[in-house]
Amino acid sequence: MRTRVNRTLLFLIGLILLAVGCAVLIGGLDLPRHWGFSLPSWWPYRGPHDVLLSANARTRYRKDSWWWPVVIGVLAVLAVAALFWLLAQFRDRRLGQVLVHSDDDGDVVLRGRAMERALAADAAELPGVLGAEVLLTGGRTRPRAGVRLQLDRHARPAGVVSDLGGRVLAEARASTGLTEFPAVARLRVERHRARRVE
Amino acid sequence: MTDPGSEHRPGGEQDDGTTRRLPTVDPGAPLGFESQPPPVVPAPVGRARRFWSARRVPSAITALLALAVSGSVLYDVTAVRAGRQGMTWRGRLAEELATRPLRDHWVITGAAIAALLGLWLIVLALTPGLRSLLPMRPAAAEVRAALDRRAAGLLVRDRVLQVSGVRSVRVSVSPRSIKVRADAHFRDLDDVRQDVAATLREAVRSLGLDRRPVLSLTVRRAGRG
Incomplete structure (x- = not known):
């Protein structure tokens, strides 16, 4: 979700910057005359002697009663939107609890941190894995796991991943009763010196 | 096992004649060594999607700049509306915008920077990024996995280094290819090369990468020339 919002906004802002930059460049370098093409009538800049924003254009609506409220409103909306967009980059919605069982007597929940620790401990036991970190996100009925694995130098990553799915996550699925529990895993190896083992 | 026609690349060969194009690893080939106990869940078939970056850093920077610009203009406009003196920078900016012609160097430079910046943001928005993650x-x-590029290089290096006769190895990993340069200090060079090639193939297969990397191998006599 955040990825999609970020990329859409970056694309739109990029498009605006590119369009404005090109419009000014075409006018400023007088490209229509040099390259022999004509601009449509709605084009904002006519030639190299134009200015970016004339005093006339800037103050055109100043007398109208709607002008200042609209300016202030648009600026306020932009500022608030930018603030939310900025804050969204630093927020990690970590899952507080996972719903294990629910009936008339109430819900049985597992603390997210506890489940993260249990999963990490299990993953760290897998052959070829030195250490593991798990972060749960998503909803409490549909958690997702982000797994970071630190491999040892003799690890076979393909085997580690199938172990992770087949043992650790399958067990978690079985013991919590979750029907789906998708995971994203990143595998790393700490930098170390080359060494022959004779 | 290979499709020789499509893999040929000019310029990949070394002039000392010791580089060989290796058959690439076929991910569809039966493997059978992967895990000690058989996995509980049957392995699904299909290709891995690429990992897409959330583009948090460019977004945070762009948002911060947008906030700074809109916030300061908003502050100044409301201050003036409230009967206070406007800040000088806004009057100065309005004057510059209204007097500098488009052919002014500053305007041209600024427009060029804006256009390039815009292009860059569009590229950031449309490309996946995360080139350091190799999808597995x-x-x-329900497990999507990626191997760190550096990890792939280190694992391959360590395996190749176990081949007898190999003194040192350099591995460079790109999203599509793995290049290995090994220095041999004893044994016949062709024997070493054969062993290294076999080890390399096996090592790369054990990485479990989704996209089979193009392998290239150079084995040289250590300390020569």
Whole structure:
């Protein structure tokens, strides 16, 4: 979700910057005359002697009663939107609890941190894995796991991943009763010196 | 096992004649060594999707700049509306915008920077990024995995270094290819090369990458020339 919002906004802002930059460049370098093409009538800049924003254009609506409220409103909306967009980059919605069982007597929940620790401990036991970190996100009925694995130098990553799915996550699925529990895993190896083992 | 026609690349060969194009690893080939106990969940078939970056850093910077610009203009406009003196920078900016012609160097430079910046943001928005993550073949249900590029290089290096006769190895990993340069200090060079090639193939297969990398191998006599 955040990825999609970020990329859409970056694309739109990029498009605006590119369009404005090109419009000014075409006018400023007088490209229509040099390259022999004509601009449509709605084009904002006519030639190299134009200015970016004339005093006339800037103050055109100043007398109208709607002008200042609209300016202030648009600026306020932009500022608030930018603030939310900025804050969204630093927020990690970590899952507080996972719903294990629910009936008339109430819900049985597992603390997210506890489940993260249990999963990490299990993953760290897998052959070829030195250490593991798990972060749960998503909803409490549909958690997702982000797994970071630190491999040892003799690890076979393909085997580690199938172990992770087949043992650790399958067990978690079985013991919590979750029907789906998708995971994203990143595998790393700490930098170390080359060494022959004779 | 290979499709020789499509893999040929000019310029990949070294002039000392010791580089060989290796058959690339076929991810569809039966493997059978992967895990000690058989996985509980049957391994699904299919290709791994690429990992897409959330583009948090460019977004945070763009948002911060947008906030700074809109916030300061908003502050100044409301201050003036409230009967206070406007800040000088806004009057100065309005004057510059209204007097500098488009052919002014500053305007041209600024427009060029804006256009390039815009292009860059569009590229950031449309490309996946995360080039350091190599997507792995789906080996278990509901697990998407990626191997760090550096990790792939280190694992391959360590395995090749175990081949007898090899003194040192350099591995460079790109999203599509793995290049290995090994220095041999004893044994016949062709024997070493054969062993290294076999080890390399096996090592790369054990990485479990979704996209089979193009392998290239150079084995040289250590300390020569």
